[in-house]
Amino acid sequence: MRTQSVVVFLVLAAVGLARATEWWESGNYYQIYPRSFRDSDGDGIGDLNGVTEKLQYLKDIGFTGTWLSPIFKSPMVDFGYDISDFYQIHPDNGTMEDFERLMPRPRRLASRSSWTFVPNHSSDQSEWFKKSVDSDPQYKDYYIWHDGKINEETGEREPPSNWGSEFRYSAWEWNDVRQQYYLHQFAVQQPDLNYRNPVVVEEMKNIIRFWLAKGVSGFRIDAVPYLFEVDLDRYNQYPDEPLTNDAEACPDPDDHCYTQHIYTQDLPETIDMVYQWREVVDTFQAEHGGDKRLLLTEAYTSFENMMLYYGNGVRNGSHIPFNFDFLSNVNNASTAGTYVTHIKKWMDAMPEGVYANWVLGNHDNKRVASRFGVQRTDLINILLQTLPGHAITYNGEELGMTDVWISWEDTVDPPACNSDPEHYYDRSRDPARTPYQWDASSKAGFTSADHTWLPVSDDYKTKNALQQLRAPRSHLQIFNKLLRVRKEPSFRQGDLNIEAIDDDVIIYSRQKSDSDLYVIVLNLSGTAKTIDITKYFKLGSQAEVITTSLNSQHIDGDVVNPSAFVANPYVGTVLVAVN
Template sequence: MAWTSKVLVSITILALFVIDQGQGCQVSTGAQTTKDWWETAQLYQIYPRSFKDSDGDGIGDLNGITSKLKYLKELGVTAAWLSPIFTSPMVDFGYDISDFFDIQPEYGTLDDFRALIKKAKELDLKIILDFVPNHSSNESEWFKKSVNREKGYEDYYVWHDGKVNATTGEREPPTNWLQYFRGSAWEWNEQRQQYYLHQFAVQQPDLNYRNPLVVAQMKRVLKYWLAEGVSGFRCDALPPLFEVLPDAEGQYPDEVISGATDDAEDRNHLTVKYIENQPETIDMVYQWRTVLDDYQRIFGGDSRVLLIETYAPAWFTMQFYGNRTTNGAHLPFNFNLITVMEQNEFSAKNVQLAIDLWLNNMPAGRTPNWVLGNHDKRRAASRYGQEHIDAMNMLIMVLPGASVTYQGEELGMTDVEISWEDTVDPWACNSNPEIYEQYTRDPARTPFQWTNGSNAGFTDGPTTWLPLASDYDTINVETESQAELSHLKIYEHLGALRKSSQTLKYGSTKYQTLLENSFVVERILANEPTIVFAANFGNTVAYLNLLEFDKNLPESLKLLIRSVESTKNYNNRYGTTSLRLEPGEALVMSTEN
């Protein structure tokens, strides 16, 4: 779901006090000898519309995904998370769901989904579905019944009479609240003669979680897909799930002007004190976790996981993990490697800041995770620079916990320039040709690049639903698989190392910015080889003395994995007192003999 929030401002200031480039940071991951599958998972996000088309209509589908599951297995992927595949008018490309219990026809059928689950189980891959709890489509039967005030559905959504302007006598929305996709968050429904709340597009009315019937219904959705064999859910857009309670007269408060932008249609023009990050949202996540745990207790099998999307301050996000008595989400997604760099330049110092913000705030005994990108953000290689994509893939695979890869990051895919005429993203379409590029998510959603053949091997049909990247003849699976060294080969090596290395699974972690713009991560486990990641994020050659980082390191380290542009040789040993790193160069090394 595309949405922005003014986050990390106060916690960034706090985090600056805990960063000490001279001391580094030591993090213990505990003395566990075993971990559940999700604690070290290599998660891979599939945007179904753009992954693989099996029927020539230019739109990706379930059978296309099934045909490429072996590719994911070869990457080392543990679980594939699918963006929404449910029945939808596709106003927001699946995030406007009209039937939570069925499959969007252009993606396939329930039988196609069951075939995908069957194939995934054969390959020991897990499938995670996108759960979109905040709203439905306005074409949902639930919404139609609510409009008609049918029994049991009267308050399924957030309805309000609005207020009358004392000067004009005209009826107006209840508040000044703004939606994520620009403009008022309230829409008048002529038939019901009330406004409904929609924090996203006008076709996406907000469900009312203060109604127990809605809570029960959405739990039924979870149980239905668990019974179909999924291994968990990624929960979309949690911050706006609840809004503040109205006062005794039934009125909601207005938000105040934030000062972040002068654009009065942009959500960031106002604060979101009353429409985001309410305490009831935390409790709802705890209830969903109970549904998943109860299902495992009754039916057995591996843990079913709950992953949470929340662009929110640390004080709110970390509560999703749970508390001393109650389990919450297994993994609230960590977007710091995205958001910190959005607010600041891309540098080693800010990479450290992003890591500190998570590890220094995460409750004890919980599992971290690391996200480089997703379908709502510009592609990682475009944001960090293509020369750094290997380094960033290395980073999230070497750090403790779970990694999350958005399709194409393993190839170094970059943004595609999308014209106003080709724009389909509703967030951008709600703007205009002068400013749409500020809002469009289309550049990161273009079709996956399988080959250098017609339409990048994505479809056998004549067209694709979004334009292809112009560099697909060199940036594609087929070409990179055949190359001696490529972004894809590096990613595969990382996946293999992650699975084989006890150090990466169970070791403690030390990390530090060295010199001005180099970054080092060390993973240490008794009686196992130490793993060291070193990257130069700067524009000049760096000479690192790793013994200043850890005096216990040996005089040389064995090279296991190197970035594409590096000229160093695999399995050679390189000195630790003056390790030369070219601009953009990144290495994964080991103390093994």
């Protein structure tokens, strides 16, 4: 979600690789939404022990690492993104002892572990906020407070500015005790911390140090663009943000998109804060030894800013600034040329010495199979796993899980609940957060309870991990094969040569010198295409199918003629030259 949090990030490193690259270079990361992954205690809510229970499954598939959405102590208004204590585990997720049992587990699997960091705000139930409300000298300026302004026509006090919340309505809330407004860029119960207070900055660094000392190997930092607001010292009043003036795209004045967030997002200080956090994790490693600790950053921001998150040539930043350019700008109607343009754009703009990354789904967006079409499930996973750099997969995408219809009565997501029965579904993130489908038993093997916090998908009996593991061919079997193949030198270190043949077909190669030549063909359309691959790449007279979509006419191991290759509708295929 677009809030900030500390997330658990478990790194399940591949065995047998050089230490410098085994879990970080060209990594394959799996996002777990813990409330919906596996419930170990029968309360209908996923937990840490459920994650521990399934780590071997993830390792067997071939993931390098796993990061978890927040599990800190929280009133659960926003399901863990409203943190009341950054140093404690929420009871729904387990105990600190459960966490300490989890930490050694990835290491026994030749892996590492890390947490999600939500630093933009706390819960209003945090002791920090309660003391700030009471104007405690230490905490008085921990949050963004303002007297507001007097309406000249009515004489009544009103919010300082027109700033809007991501979850709709004003981002300012009046507090009767303190007699001031406080800023909340998300839920009313999520007051924004004041990053212009150096005490707050140091507190958040101490939280990072605390969890590093507990054994985590990095942090996924959530909703970074919201950290800083314009400096009040430059103005007598917080200025109103200009309107978007796009009635078609954003007709509702209560929606966050109604204004341009020039005073509340993407301020230069935000990027500097990421650089400071990088210095904290690098210093910790220098002082305590061990492998690299990672920073992953979540920022729906401009392309130029995403590049800056890597670093500025002098200071280092995020190891993996999530590539939301690709997620936000490619959809089921995109042409092959659009895909290629955004891939090349990222590859060409990256600074030296860093790695690309590809994010095609997460807990804030509709599922990949629902967005791109279920017929393209394997094609999209083939694309994700065969591009250079890091691949990030949201739990369930490897099974082809789809969005689940959530009724208005069952809806729990704050932005949806702030809407109405007519419009809630488009705003809801619940459909992509439903319980993971483990098997065909009751509640998809997610829990022994008779009720789950969100409904289980109706298709769990025919679409689940156990069924797909046992099947000779399945989405999961294809995914597993892809994760094995991407460990080959040509995928780990090879060049990318990519182009669109027409509006429908993407073709590209991956090859490291003195290693195998692989060619990937993706047909986005519903029409079969016959392609002479040898016009683009020197595959020779024969090529072997390494893996291909379920709806392909080929199976793994087939030998085909590259000069007359038939790309079936909605099918992706990985080929290798036959010597």
